[in-house]
Amino acid sequence: MEPEQYIRALDTIGRLSEPAKRNAIKALALPDESRILDLPCGIGSQICWFLDEYPQVSVTGADLAEEHIAFARERLQRSDKTRSCELVLADMNNLELENDSFDLIWCCDGLWPGPKDMGCPAEEPYDILDGLVRITRPGGRVAIAFWSSQKLLPGFADLEATLNATKGTMRLFHPSTNPELHFMRTPAWLRRAGLTDIEVKSFAADLCAPFDELEREGLAILFNMLWEPAEPEVSESTWEKYSSLANPESDSFILNDINYAGLLTYTMYVGTKTSC
Numbered sequence: 188m189e190p191e192q193y194i195r196a197l198d199t200i201g202r203l204s205e206p207a208k209r210n211a212i213k214a215l216a217l218p219d220e221s222r223i224l225d226l227p228c229g230i231g232s233q234i235c236w237f238l239d240e241y242p243q244v245s246v247t248g249a250d251l252a253e254e255h256i257a258f259a260r261e262r263l264q265r266s267d268k269t270r271s272c273e274l275v276l277a278d279m280n281n282l283e284l285e286n287d288s289f290d291l292i293w294c295c296d297g298l299w300p301g302p303k304d305m306g307c308p309a310e311e312p313y314d315i316l317d318g319l320v321r322i323t324r325p326g327g328r329v330a331i332a333f334w335s336s337q338k339l340l341p342g343f344a345d346l347e348a349t350l351n352a353t354k355g356t357m358r359l360f361h362p363s364t365n366p367e368l369h370f371m372r373t374p375a376w377l378r379r380a381g382l383t384d385i386e387v388k389s390f391a392a393d394l395c396a397p398f399d400e401l402e403r404e405g406l407a408i409l410f411n412m413l414w415e416p417a418e419p420e421v422s423e424s425t426w427e428k429y430s431s432l433a434n435p436e437s438d439s440f441i442l443n444d445i446n447y448a449g450l451l452t453y454t455m456y457v458g459t460k461t462s463c
């Protein structure tokens with residue numbers, strides 16, 4: 188995907204999941220003056236949401252992609268939030284940030300283990316997590332959040348299950364054959380990194396018609412990302428049915444149904460660095 192398309196996808200899909208992520212951020216109940224690292228910060232949306240929820244904190248946003256940092260910088264300038272935040276280019280695999288410096292590390296959709304050519308930062312999450320723990324202050328927390336599920340074809344559960352069972356779709360959730368590397372094993376990753384008091388909580392974002400243009404675009408990108416790769420693995424009739432629901436030109440385009448109601452969930456895993 189070209190950088191501009193990727194930014195557009197982050198923006199539009201990010202809007203769909205915004206309520207879930209905002210509620211996860213709220214559930215962290217951060218004290219005033221906390222220092223937060225948002226890594227990878229992508230295009231900076233969640234930096235804004237942290238500062239909306241906690242006007243007294245400071246946030247450092249870090250990402251490997253210069254284009255994302257540039258987009259985030261503009262967004263923060265536009266919303267007049269630059270006073271409480273800074274942006275840095277950084278590779279999660281090689282963090283040059285000081286030891287014990289953050290009260291919270293927030294890592295949302297950033298630690299999917301898998302091949303780099305799929306956009307994953309590493310095949311395994313362990314070294315990255317050790318790095319995150321190093322820069323967390325004793326008593327501080329590491330919060331790892333993942334997009335954990337979705338229901339997007341209301342009324343067509345069989346079809347959605349068939350599409351989801353394809354290798355093409357599963358590539359997003361099962362990048363490895365090792366079950367320990369599945370994102371739902373994050374509690375084990377956090378314990379292995381020496382964190383304690385592990386907490387897990389899931390948050391939903393409802394997706395209800397009528398949709399505005401940006402929401403429709405986000406859902407269309409999501410449909411494509413999830414299910415385009417399923418085509419060679421399903422029957423012609425399954426693909427025809429799916430295409431009629433997912434094609435904006437079709438009379439049965441599912442997003443035109445005023446009764447459309449779907450959802451996305453995010454799951455947040457939090458661990459605490461012990462104070463010695």
Ligand SMILES: C[S@@+](CC[C@H](N)C(=O)[O-])C[C@H]1O[C@@H](n2cnc3c(N)ncnc32)[C@H](O)[C@@H]1O
Pocket residue numbers: 197201226227228229230232249250251252255277278279280294295296297306307308
């Ligand atoms: C799916 S996006 C998530 C961004 C943001 N956390 C969000 O939820 O919108 C993944 C981000 O990880 C960044 N990234 C990929 N590999 C990285 C690495 N090794 N170090 C830092 N950032 C990386 C990409 O540039 C991209 O912005």
